[in-house]
Amino acid sequence: MQTTESSSNYNDLEKMSIGHILTSINQEDQTVPDAVKKSIPQIEALVGQIVSRMQKGGRLYYIGAGTSGRLGVVDASECPPTFGVPFDLVVGIIAGGDTAIRKAVENAEDDDKQAWIDLATYQPGENDTLVGIAASGRTPYVIGGLNKAREAGLLTGCIVCNDGSAVAKAAEFPVEVVVGPEFMTGSTRMKSGTAQKLVLNMISTAVMIRLGKVKGNKMVDMQLTNEKLVHRAHRMIIEELSVSPEEAESLLNEHGSVRAAINAVKR
Structure with a gap:
């Protein structure tokens, strides 16, 4: 059984007081940064590769389904206002299209051909990077996209929350953050989602710093939108x-x- 699907360390959740629920969730959340810390060497390797390609004019794409896809879209959408980069330099693509950001699209994650079709509209090139995001590490949409991207010469990376997954095998530079059982069994929007968000923060921020989009510790290229x-x-x-x-x-x-x-x- 995958770690992300293993049974919660807590039982009878419906019998817990509100305080007990919140305290237990918080206790589980505190384990996430330590899991991310163990993956820093993997993150460092991926970031170094992304930077070298973006310095040659490459772009960064995220693909994912459900929570993973939404997190990629969020991270990509925050790069232009934060760092003053073009809206299409970092792109988040979610299985099922923009509709899936707010409403689940049935079976969207099960199509292993659709990710490359979605990505093709951006005319990806050999200096581009595709990062697949999948807590389970087995999402067909992500696996298919990574495989086609490698065939096309793109750099490939991923963020997963299980060891030895199919998504990690499909990526050249996998990042595996194993956070253990979720508070609610299988609810990967919780610890796994938090871990993915932390890693995405690290990737995009480190990349933009290395690309010269920060001076000292200031966002000197930010868009003045409010x-x-x-x-x-x-x-x-x-x-x-x-x-x-x-x-x-x-x-x-x-x-x-x-x-x-x-x-x-x-x-």
Whole structure:
């Protein structure tokens, strides 16, 4: 039996008090970072390969079904506002299409040919990377996509939560984060989903830092899409250039981004 399908360490959940339920979930969640830590060498290897290809103009794709697919879509969609990159540099694709983000699409994950069809609309090339996300490690949609991607010369990686899975075998650079039984047996949206989210955070953030999208510890290329972010941009400029709030606002208005404002003054 797969670890993700093994029986919960807890029983009679319906008889627990609310406090007991919450405390037990929290206790299980605390094991996730340790499981991720064990996988850092695998994550490091994958990130290094992604960076080298993206420096040559490559893109990063995530594919997955259900919770795994949604997590990939979330991570991809946060890259443009956070790092100021084009919307199609990091792309999340979910089995069943965008409808599946909010509503499960029956049997979408069972089609081993559809992932490559979905990916083909982006005209993937040999400098691109495909990362398959599947807690179980056996999702046909993901396995089929990875196999076709390898045939086409793409770099392939994955994030799974079972050892020795078919998805890991299909990927050149697998990341295996084994978090153990879920609080509710088989509910991989819980610990497995948390682990996948942590790994996705690590991958995209590390990649963008290595691509030069961060200065010091600041998101200097972020998109200024709301008042909170504009105020954050002002603070960055003030800290970096030792100017007044009024000067920071003027520089940002003139140059349109934190990086451009800083570079203009420091030239």
